[in-house]
Amino acid sequence: MPESKRTPGKPSGKPKTNASTPGVSAENSDGGYNAGMAVFSYIIGGIIVWSLIGWGLDYLWxxxxxxxxxxxxxxxxxxxLSHMHGLTSSRNTSGKRDAGSEPSADGNTNAK
Structure with missing residues (x-):
């Protein structure tokens, strides 16, 4: 069986994923639908798992x-978990801030 040769620089055809954030692809690093589903699954999964643990302890005690x-x-x-994986933070991918946090350039001219 012949081995397939890879040419350098040619994509392998698989989508790249960000290993640190489950459900978020590298092409769409701002999250979107996948990040929302990951947050939803973390929260609902946590509620289900810990409720079952609590139910078992309630039954025993x-x-x-x-x-x-x-x-x-x-x-x-x-x-x-959602926050630690960076799924709940609002990110601005352009690198610009919406509003400046430094003092205005006009000094105290608008002060009352």
């Missing part, structure tokens, strides 16, 4: 409130 604490912990954990 005969309480009723741990399932709610688990759901809250799962939601907070999902937001935390």
């Amino acid at each position: 005969g309480t009723r409130w741990i399932v709610l604490a688990g759901a809250l912990l799962g939601a907070v954990g999902g937001f935390y």
